[in-house]
Every structure is written in C-alpha cells, then in structure tokens.
Amino acid sequence: MMDYKTLFETMGRQAKTAAFDMQKASTKMKNDVLARVADILEADMATILTANEEDMKHAVANGVPPVMMDRLQLTEDRIRQMALGVRQVIDLPDPIGECMERTARPNGIRIEKRRVPLGVIAMIYEARPNVTIDAAVLCLKTGNAVILRGGKEAMASNRALVAVLRRALKESGLPEDAVQLVEVTDREAVSDLLRQRAYIDVVIPRGGAGLIRRIVEESRIPVIETGSGVVHIYVDKEADPAKVVPIVINAKTQRPSVCNAAETLLVHREAVDTILPDVIDALIKAGVHLYGDEAIQRLTAAAMPATEESWYTEYNDLVMNCRVVDSLEEAIDHINRYGTKHSECIITENKATADTFMRDVDASSVYVNASTRFTDGFEFGYGAEIGISTQKLHARGPMGLPALTSYKFLVYGDGQTRG
Template structure:
C-alpha cells in the first residue's frame, strides 16, 4: 500500500472520534501544540536550515527562501496563530436555521465537520501548522502534502505536533504528512475518492491548475494572486505612493501582493516619475507600457506575458490607462479574482469599482496586503479562495465546515 493511501486511511479512521471532541478538548490540544513548537524551536530551526541550504544550492530566489525561512520569532508567531485559533468561536454545532413544518416536523440546520481534508501546498512551513490548527479546531482530520523544498521542516514540525497530541484527547492520527516528494504522491491524492472529502491547493498557478484539472476529489480553489492597484485621476499622491509601495514591497512573495500598477493618464504625467523613484528605492524593478517608458527611462518593456505573471518578487508592471473603464477591462483580462484596489477621491468611481470588479476582495484606498485571515479577524487561514462556491476570500473556521439537517418527528410519514 502506498504511503498516501496508508496515511489517508489512518486519518479517516479517527474522524468519528474527532466528531465527539468538545470545544474544550480541541482547544487544549491546540494550546499543547503551540507550547511544543516553542519548546522545540531549536530543532525545528535546525531542520529548516537543511531546507534553506538545499534551496540555495538549487538556486532558489531569495524571495522564495524568505517564504521558507524559520527563526524563533517566526515560530513564536506560528504558535501564537494556534493560540488565536483557540480564542475563536468554534463553528461546529452552530445552528444556522431552525423551523417547524406544518406537519410538526422540527428541522435544524447546523454546522458539522467536513471529514478528511487534503491540503497540497508549496514552500511555506507555517502552512503546516496553520492548516493543522484550523482543521483540528473544526473537528476535521487533515492529510498534508507540502513542497519538497520544505520537507525537512515539515517533517520535524509534524513530529513535534504528534508528540504533543499524544498527551491530549486529540488522536495524533488526525494529522498526517505525506513525505513522498515525488509528484506521483500529489496525483494519487487527487483521486482518493472515498477517503478524502475535499482537497485545498495552496501555491502557485501551475500547482492550482494541475489540481483543478486532474482531481476527482472535490476541490476548493485557492487562486494565484495577480493583484492590481488602480490609481485614479483624483487620487491623493501621497496615499497612492504609500499604498503602491506597501502592496508591492512589504512582502512581495505572498499572493496578496500587487503585480501590476494601473495609472490614470493624467495622474501618470504629473506623478509617475516621482512614484517610480520611490519604488526603485524600495528595490522594485519596473516594467511598463510605452507611456511609462517615456516617463521613466529605466523601466523595461512590459509584455502580455508579464501582465499575466504572478512574480512573487520585487518586480512590478506599470500600465497607463485612459479611464476607469480601461483599468477594469485590464483587471478582468489579467486578474485572478483575488484582490483588487482603487485609489481615488471620487466616491462614484470607487463605488463602481467595488461593485463591478469581480474579485474575492476589492479595496478602496487600502493595500491589497490586507487580504488575510489574521487581518480579517479569522485567525490563521487555510487559504484564500478565488472561486464562488462554498467559500470565497480568506477561509477561516466556518469555511472548513459543512452542514447537516437534523429533523425531529413524532411518527410522521409522508403521504
């Protein structure tokens, strides 16, 4: 039997036990897990160092190594994420609707765990803990398959979490990590019908496309982030620069960072040279359309391929547009329905942008970097869904539940 199937069977076997745990029991397990991460930080950092060294030898870009790197502060932050999940309301058992039919049947609709969730992700070992915490809090077992670049880190983290869970009422088998780095392990997960209830991919566009195209297990699509900021003619120049720099350079390796800056032609003529200089001071490489290159001599040409690329790096496309319509047309063509922003003083333009742009999160005068479970008050997120069914946007605890109807009768039969 393959490792993937064996671990899925182990996780599936404890789902009924998970369903019987109280909120207090689940919260206690998360707190023990958080304490264990802090206590074992040195061993986790040592394992992470192996991944970082291997990445450097393979020529991994620094921006991606930053996503992979762990230190005591980051581990403390990851542990704090678990503690924040403890503080969140447990959605399991919440009654969403209740009514009594004319025939006397009493109907309740309530939240229940999904079951066994498969998560396929890339080089961010914090996802290992975030996913485990969110799934276990909602009474779900989880089968994790991280990227090979973080295998040593993920293996050590799961080892630490298993040791912690062994001292709680939470069955350790509820958390499983696939260690087989071959792509075939991903392909097998995609077809584990009857074991996995849903798969959630977290990573780049190619990973997500592969999962969506080949999975027979239901998928919640967390999309790549080709995010835009449109600076309208009436935008406050200081605000526009601050938002643009934050959206691009605060942490460019994440999915809610900006990849293309759209500027109204009138605004660009007056403000682009100064804005470009500040972006360059933030170590951002600029690519642009012909108008941008006329105004900023150092800008490289931006191609159709560039506009369709999620860089995850200090690279930014800039395009000058004539009006709001042209900006929204660009977003509709190249965006991934993740996060989009307009910077403007014109409230009518803002309202139209917020209403008409099709994305999981739309912003007026604020950085796209806020599309995040922590920032929205959900605690650690399982991902940012860019689809429209079941869940959309940052996925907190409620997104990891399904529903059940519970009906109470007194001998009713259907005529």
C-alpha cells in the same frame, strides 16, 4: 518503485478513522490540543530550527531563488508568531454544532441546519513551513483530519512541525492520525493522492498558479482553489496623491513573495503628470524592476517593455507592471481580463467611482484606499488561515474556521408521514 496507491489508501483510511473521532471531540478537547501545540512549538524551538537549517542548506545548494528562501526560512520570531497564532485560534468561537437556521413546518416537523466538519482535508502546498501549522490547527479546531503534502524544499521542517502536532494529539487523548505528512517527494505521487475520493473529502492547494492548475485538472476530489494572486492597484484621476505612494509601496514591497502583493499598477491618464512620477521614483528607489506600456516607457527609461505575458504574471518578487489607462472602465476591463480574482484596489476620493469599481471588479477582496496586503485571515479577524480562496463555491477570500465546515439538516418529527 514505491506503491503509491497503497500508501495513500492507507493514509486516507487512517485519516477517515481519525476524522470520526475528531468530529466527536468537544471544544475543550480540541483547544487543549492547540494549547499543547503552542507550548511544544516554543519548547522545541531549537529542534525545529535545526531541521529548518537543513532545508535552508539544501535550498542554497539547489539554487532556490531568494523569494522562495524567504518563504522557507524559520526564525525564533517566526516560530513565536506561529505559537501566538495557535493561541489566537483557541480564543476563536468553535463553529462546529452552530445552528445556522431553524424552521418549523406547518405539519409540525422542526428542521435545524447545523455546522459539521468537512471530514478529511488534503492540503497540498509549496515551501512555506508556517502553512503546516496554520492548516493543521484550523483543521483540528473544526474537527477535521488533514493530510499534509508540503514542498520537498521544506521536508525536514515539516517533519519537525508535524511531530509537534502528532505529539500534542497523543498527549491530549486524540488520534495522532488526525494529522499526517506525506513524506514522498516524487511529484508524480500527487496524482495517486488525488484519486483517494473514498477517503478524502476536499483538496486545498496553496501555492503558485502551476501547482493550483495541476491539482484542479488532475483531482478526482472536490478542490477549493487558493492563492495565485495577479493583484492590481488602480490610481484614479481623483486619487489623493498623499495616499498613492504609501499604498503602492506597501502593497508591492512590504513582502513581495506573498499572494496579496501587488503585481500591476494601473494609472488614469489624467494622473500621469501629477501623480505617476512620484510613484515611479519611489518604486525604483525601493529596488522594483518595472515593465511598462509605451506611455510608461516614455516617462522612464528604467521600464522594460511589457508583453502580453507580463500582465498575466505573478512575480512574487520586486517586479511590477505599469500601464496607463484612459478610463475607469478600461481599468476594470484590464483587471477582469488578467486578474486571478484575488485582491484588487482603487485609490480615489470619488465615492461613485469607488462604488463602481467595488461592484464591477470580480475578485474575492476589493479595496478602496488601502493596501492589498490586508487580505489575510489574521487581518480579517479569522486568526490563522488555510488559504485565500479565489473561487465562488463554498468559500471565497481568506479561509478561516467557518470555511472548513459543511452542514447537515437535523429533522425532528413526532410521527409525521408524507401523503
């Protein structure tokens, strides 16, 4: 049996050394690396696609569900989009060294609070090869080193993509070990990775609720929780019917496999007769399988009975829960009970109602009259994202460059001593 403890201690030590070099790299040096990454992605497209085809064949043979196949597959267009995302990160301001605060004390001491890299980040994620590039690029731009542990389903793709990243680092004169890939597929090995507190500064899991729960429970390293999305849309009694169907259909069906797709539809009882039939009809025509409460089941025979477990479920598929509520307060209570603090939406023309919803719903992103699919680093103007944080400490919502930094205080004196 492989000695995982030694393996991860070695990787952690290499990453820590690389992080010291990365924190000294200038913005130009880091941007040069990213430019090389984008160029090599496009130049080596055939190699990357061949590796991805290997993963896709294994996925078919192993009966991987269609929703996971969509996440796993790379195409020429998706690789071009990766390269475009990398170039967009180049254009973003480098947060490292930014002065966040500056104060002068009465005794003459001057204090500056400046952004610095986090150090070494361990990224643990499932079968989405694009995350390999997104995560590494954001880490490199912010002067961090990263250890990547993707799902076994994407191993060949991730090897090819990490080879691109390490080649770009080497050609740019920065340490290759600023990006490392865990090639061990044994799930038990993750436990040893999560013990490397001496070398790793933070762990970011990105994937389903089970993965995130395991990382949070086992890690001895601080964790930033991301991803799991039991997302709701509440249709208020004063919703504009013309807005409801487009928003609901987009949020549920535009890409159901992602974490910002809607999973539950809540409808005010006074909107049932006027709005809900059109929504149900549109969902069924879009191929969405429905689970509903008794009121929904009376409205359509297509809805299966919803259980308590249904309300907690992130389907990542063309499946949706539907429930009728008697008030705004009941909708908010449902969301705060079953939601995962990711993204929530209200459709209403009543500003006071919208304001109450925005204030009282506990989530990282709260919408009025817009699809939840906009919860995304690119859509928020951050370029690529490393994940969507659903917690409240350090970072919340789409995590762009500033979320991958910490800060330190620089104190300037002229001989002062404390009495």
